[in-house]
Amino acid sequence: MSARPPSRPPFDPYDPLGLDDLLTPEDLAVRDTVRDWAADRVLPQIADWYERGELPVIRELARELGSIGALGMPLTGYGCAGASAVQYGLACLELEAADSGVRSLVSVQGSLAMYAIHRYGSAAQKERWLPSMAAGEVIGCFGLTEPDHGSDPAAMRTHAKRAGSDWVLSGRKMWITNGSVAGVAVVWAQTDDGVRGFLVPADTPGFSAPEIRHKWSLRASVTSELVLDGVRLPADAVLPEATGLGGPLSCLNHARYGIVWGAMGAARSCFESALEYAKSREQFGRPIAGFQLTQAKLADMAVELHKGILLAHHLGQRMDAGRLRPEQVSFGKLNNVREAIEICRTARTILGANGISLEYPVMRHATNLESVLTYEGTVEMHQLVLGKALTGLDAFRG
Incomplete structure (x- = not known):
């Protein structure tokens, strides 16, 4: 048998x-x-x-x-x-x-x-x-982006000069999450030896972090400018193992990996909200989930959502095995954030007018993802990272 x-x-x-x-x-x-x-x-x-x-x-x-x-x-x-x-x-x-x-x-x-x-x-x-x-007792922030230099951090203007055994930092950083509540800022600056990282306690004279207001995205988040006006730091404030842009870029790569997963969280929230709404909202005598157009939207949303989660899991396994390349993180960030935004926008159409209400999470996620789309590497930058990896030709400069 x-x-x-x-x-x-x-x-x-x-x-x-x-x-x-x-x-x-x-x-x-x-x-x-x-x-x-x-x-x-x-x-x-x-x-x-x-x-x-x-x-x-x-x-x-x-x-x-x-x-x-x-x-x-x-x-x-x-x-x-x-x-x-x-x-x-x-x-x-x-x-x-x-x-x-x-x-x-x-x-x-x-x-x-x-x-x-x-x-x-x-x-x-x-x-x-x-x-x-x-322990969350001290909050940190990371100062790389500047008012005039986002995608091209090599052109940063913030600089650090030696003054005897000390360093003196001057410059500005922009769009810094956690800035005004941070107890310590990791600030990247130009030096005679290349880009270096410095640990700046928030109470250091000359350091300030005014909060940025009037945002229409990431509203439930602290975003600040960092102002360094002749900030004097001791020699032991410099990160000794980081010289050049490889240091901050490796940190960004680590953070982008989290975005690959996080974007799918926003997408999942919108998909689940749309699914539940469609099953309960009635038009023409039956739930709108019973209409072909709504089912097509839900099916497409589910496909892209779970493909994105599967991609994130695959990249996570590669990171755990020590085999994850920066280009693969760009692959994940590019795909998952773009698809997450599309899922949010489709969910908005299913919810109709209710889709713009804060009683539902859809519009909040959609506006937040507009920031996620461009921070830690814009769509265009990740396309060019992949383009260079695919062709062997660098399209960033000239």
């Missing part, structure tokens, strides 16, 4: 490809911990924070995120969780499903500021900053 084939699980509209089967029990535990935290601490208030254009409890949220191990997750030692890249990605997905601003808080803290110190800092710098940053 032939063996009976294993029974197939029922189709899950929220996991149509069965991607949860790819996750270990530890992965699922991390995901569920972050999902539960976001549901409890962010979702009930995020529409109000967004409408007000502020994140009033950012310091409290940072400490809570530290307590669940979400800050500097993939880093080891110094109070960091030492999680896998896949687990960090799942956390980013769940945080951005709540709001891009909260995921940005975590990304900048862990993948930019903490990663820079962990990768390029001295033993003393790591001991001084990382434990308190992992």
